[in-house]
Amino acid sequence: MDTFLGFDAVMLARMQFGFTVAFHFIFPAVSIGLASFLAVLNGLFLWTKDEAYLRLFKYWLKIFAITFAMGVVSGITMSYQFGTNWSVFSDIAGPVIGPLMAYEVLTAFFLEAGFLGIMIFGRDKVGPGLHMFACLMVAVGTAISATWILSVNSWMQTPQGFAVAENGQFVPEDWWAIIFNPSFPYRLAHTLTAAYLTTAFIVGGVGAWHLLRGQRENPGVRTMFSMAMWMAAIVAPVQIFLGDAHGLNTLEHQPAKVMAMEGHFESHPDGAPLYLFGIPDQEAQELKYAVGIPKLSSLILKHHLDAPLDGLDTIPRDEQPPVAVVFWSFRVMVGIGFAMLGIGMWSLWARFRKRLFEAPWLHRAALVMGPSGLVAVIAGWITTEVGRQPYVVYGALRTAEAHSPLGASAVGASLIAFVVIYFVIFGAGVAYILKLMHHAPALGERGVRVEPGPIRTAGVTPQNQMRESGHDIAPETP
Amino acid sequence: MFYSIDLTIAWALLLAFSVFVYVVLDGFDLGIGILYPFFREKSDRDIMMNSVAPVWDGNETWLVLGGGGLFAAFPMAYAIIMPAVYPPIIAMLLALIFRGVAFEYRWRANSRLSKRAWDAAFIGGSVTAALAQGIILGAFLQGIEVEGRAYAGGWWDWLTPFSILCGVAVVAGYAFLGACWLNMKLEGEIQHRVRIMARGFFVATIIGIAAVSLATPFLGAGYAARWFDWPQIALTAPVPILIAGIALLLFRTLFHPERDRLPFILGLVLFALCFLGLGISIWPLAVPQEITLWEAAAPAKSQLFMFVGAIVLVPIILGYTAYAYWVFRGKLDPEKGYH
Numbered sequence: 128m129d130t131f132l133g134f135d136a137v138m139l140a141r142m143q144f145g146f147t148v149a150f151h152f153i154f155p156a157v158s159i160g161l162a163s164f165l166a167v168l169n170g171l172f173l174w175t176k177d178e179a180y181l182r183l184f185k186y187w188l189k190i191f192a193i194t195f196a197m198g199v200v201s202g203i204t205m206s207y208q209f210g211t212n213w214s215v216f217s218d219i220a221g222p223v224i225g226p227l228m229a230y231e232v233l234t235a236f237f238l239e240a241g242f243l244g245i246m247i248f249g250r251d252k253v254g255p256g257l258h259m260f261a262c263l264m265v266a267v268g269t270a271i272s273a274t275w276i277l278s279v280n281s282w283m284q285t286p287q288g289f290a291v292a293e294n295g296q297f298v299p300e301d302w303w304a305i306i307f308n309p310s311f312p313y314r315l316a317h318t319l320t321a322a323y324l325t326t327a328f329i330v331g332g333v334g335a336w337h338l339l340r341g342q343r344e345n346p347g348v349r350t351m352f353s354m355a356m357w358m359a360a361i362v363a364p365v366q367i368f369l370g371d372a373h374g375l376n377t378l379e380h381q382p383a384k385v386m387a388m389e390g391h392f393e394s395h396p397d398g399a400p401l402y403l404f405g406i407p408d409q410e411a412q413e414l415k416y417a418v419g420i421p422k423l424s425s426l427i428l429k430h431h432l433d434a435p436l437d438g439l440d441t442i443p444r445d446e447q448p449p450v451a452v453v454f455w456s457f458r459v460m461v462g463i464g465f466a467m468l469g470i471g472m473w474s475l476w477a478r479f480r481k482r483l484f485e486a487p488w489l490h491r492a493a494l495v496m497g498p499s500g501l502v503a504v505i506a507g508w509i510t511t512e513v514g515r516q517p518y519v520v521y522g523a524l525r526t527a528e529a530h531s532p533l534g535a536s537a538v539g540a541s542l543i544a545f546v547v548i549y550f551v552i553f554g555a556g557v558a559y560i561l562k563l564m565h566h567a568p569a570l571g572e573r574g575v576r577v578e579p580g581p582i583r584t585a586g587v588t589p590q591n592q593m594r595e596s597g598h599d600i601a602p603e604t605p
Numbered sequence: 606m607f608y609s610i611d612l613t614i615a616w617a618l619l620l621a622f623s624v625f626v627y628v629v630l631d632g633f634d635l636g637i638g639i640l641y642p643f644f645r646e647k648s649d650r651d652i653m654m655n656s657v658a659p660v661w662d663g664n665e666t667w668l669v670l671g672g673g674g675l676f677a678a679f680p681m682a683y684a685i686i687m688p689a690v691y692p693p694i695i696a697m698l699l700a701l702i703f704r705g706v707a708f709e710y711r712w713r714a715n716s717r718l719s720k721r722a723w724d725a726a727f728i729g730g731s732v733t734a735a736l737a738q739g740i741i742l743g744a745f746l747q748g749i750e751v752e753g754r755a756y757a758g759g760w761w762d763w764l765t766p767f768s769i770l771c772g773v774a775v776v777a778g779y780a781f782l783g784a785c786w787l788n789m790k791l792e793g794e795i796q797h798r799v800r801i802m803a804r805g806f807f808v809a810t811i812i813g814i815a816a817v818s819l820a821t822p823f824l825g826a827g828y829a830a831r832w833f834d835w836p837q838i839a840l841t842a843p844v845p846i847l848i849a850g851i852a853l854l855l856f857r858t859l860f861h862p863e864r865d866r867l868p869f870i871l872g873l874v875l876f877a878l879c880f881l882g883l884g885i886s887i888w889p890l891a892v893p894q895e896i897t898l899w900e901a902a903a904p905a906k907s908q909l910f911m912f913v914g915a916i917v918l919v920p921i922i923l924g925y926t927a928y929a930y931w932v933f934r935g936k937l938d939p940e941k942g943y944h
Contacts, residue, residue, distance in 0.1 A: 214688050533691060
């Protein structure tokens with residue numbers, strides 16, 4: 128068989144798609160959350176006239192601009208990879224999912240990109256009202272985009288509303304059934320909430336960093352940490368509830384995925400254990416060194432201790448997903464989810480004792496948890512996508528039959544190029560973002576495009592000029 | 606059945622429109638990257654980049670619509686063309702990453718070396734993306750080998766003298782559009798310099814257009830027939846005549862110091878006419894020389910579902926895109942970056 132470094136063309140195409148989409152996913156996950164955060168900050172500034180909100184808006188706007196640019200350029204890649212690497216899938220499933228993706232472009236991408244320039248550069252040009260409108264349009268655009276692409280993804284997990292034509296193409300029969308397929312509402316709620324939670328922990332981590340570095344009196348730092356901890360306390364429990372509901376939905380429609388998540392190789396006719404640890408051995412079809420709590424899995428999934436649960440022994444070998452990957456990625460996601468809940472509860476306790484800004488151990492924990500949402504999002508995505516294998520469209524089209532007629536060397540060469548360039552480009556981007564985060568939000572925070580040195584803006588009062596200059600010499604209260 | 610045929614044509618026109626909008630919008634903004642090597646002063650480069658900073662990602666969204674629309678309305682064509690031009694597509698995508706992030710990174714880098722590195726990324730990315738787009742056009746025009754519903758050629762088939770010629774022509778054309786854009790947005794000494802540059806790239810563009818036009822009829826019998834057979838020739842002949850007329854007019858305005866906007870507008874018209882010429886060559890194929898639009902079309906139900914949305918949404922998109930351009934209209938003040 129035609130191989131490259133020991134991998135065949137299908138495996139290489141899967142690696143390339145997985146790598147580029149995992150990298151891409153990080154940026155929208157953050158920009159969905161940040162866009163809403165920025166709209167809220169700008170709204171609060173216009174409403175209260177409190178300078179701390181404007182300061183935070185300008186501070187996070189710079190980080191948002193970099194994140195958004197990385198999201199745009201890594202996203203263009205995705206819209207072409209369906210064709211370059213999965214041409215058979217594109218040909219067969221295109222009539223169903225193509226229109227949904229076209230709607231994503233028409234209703235979301237243009238909206239975001241069209242108003243982004245005004246959001247970043249246009250406050251002075253269009254006035255506060257229209258600028259606020261632009262911020263809202265960008266935030267709404269990111270959420271609309273997530274809605275469409277998650278509908279597509281959900282349809283690939285739980286396809287319905289289509290027929291198979293003579294030429295092999297999937298032909299749409301009922302658009303309502305296609306868009307609102309069974310797993311879509313659950314996946315949408317779970318993923319959007321994940322994006323907000325991820326952003327909240329990033330914001331909280333940055334706030335914690337500056338609290339630990341002696342910026343306790345900086346109103347921007349206090350506000351961002353407090354807002355983030357409210358999100359953690361309120362949204363983390365909601366997310367665990369949504370995750371549970373999504374899991375039950377998966378059990379109904381993709382039982383093999385849940386079996387892999389749970390590590391249930393064998394069937395349990397009277398109550399299945401919840402395995403906390405184990406080494407899945409798919410060859411031997413057993414979970415080695417298993418540590419579990421008896422009957423708890425049946426309680427969670429069936430709401431009854433003695434409810435029977437089928438295992439992978441009811442699924443033919445060539446229909447099973449790779450168990451180890453699904454089993455572990457699921458545990459990483461769930462573990463982080465509960466750690467987030469812990470931080471949320473801890474912050475409530477500190478807030479209740481009026482020590483929210485004077486609790487260094489909470490701040491250290493929040494700092495460590497800062498990037499955890501990104502890990503959880505990727506782990507969750509791996510759980511659901513690898514859990515769908517060996518199908519690309521669940522039950523309807525196998526991954527091994529969906530790839531392009533390309534040689535392994537062509538795909539291998541492009542995969543190496545993607546890996547090298549993504550690490551260089553996005554590594555630099557992360558470094559620039561960390562550098563921005565390292566500075567505390569200051570009075571008269573700069574906008575996105577101001578070069579160091581004297582600002583020669585015409586027509587501002589000397590006091591404003593001092594405030595806009597960005598040097599921290601200005602007193603806290605003008 | 607007849608309405609599905611109408612929809613297929615409608616989709617072909619809509620996709621052609623979005624590719625055209627992409628070509629002219631991202632054309633001038635890639636063109637700025639191509640012109641970067643001719644401006645060594647940091648302040649010149651800052652203002653050149655700032656002239657497109659608020660609009661560049663909107664411009665690139667039209668490329669996503671082109672790819673996504675092809676996927677949705679002509680999935681079979683998308684599935685054949687993408688593997689056929691795999692290396693240039695990947696090169697274009699990676700190049701767009703380099704130049705896209707340069708818009709943000711350039712302002713975050715604080716050492717001279719890293720600033721230069723992102724300038725180089727902006728230049729290299731812009732040139733490579735333009736070259737790759739031209740090569741893809743050339744590979745598409747010269748024909749793609751198909752078997753059944755899939756690409757059947759090798760992974761170097763796209764590389765021919767003709768595709769390279771198209772690539773170079775597109776680089777020249779984008780540089781010309783970029784120079785016209787800067788002529789409109791800048792003033793003073795730098796405007797004088799871009800105007801001189803616009804003349805040079807204009808000549809290169811015209812040579813490119815002529816060379817591609819002369820070579821195309823030799824690529825396949827279909828092309829010659831569509832251009833020269835009676836009675837089509839009555840419809841096709843005005844296109845090259847109009848191009849020649851616009852070219853003459855453009856040449857004169859480029860020597861007129863008072864004309865700031867006209868060269869850019871005439872440049873758009875020139876591109877539109879070339880695009881029309883390409884359309885005449887390709888019609889009614891979705892994949893030259895094998896697959897027609899109707900053979901590649903998605904089922905009517907898919908095309909109709911999208912068309913209902915597109916007919917409402919595209920005018921709205923054009924409206925707020927125009928608004929964004931209007932907000933940032935006029936000459937750029939070199940003393941004042943965007944805040």
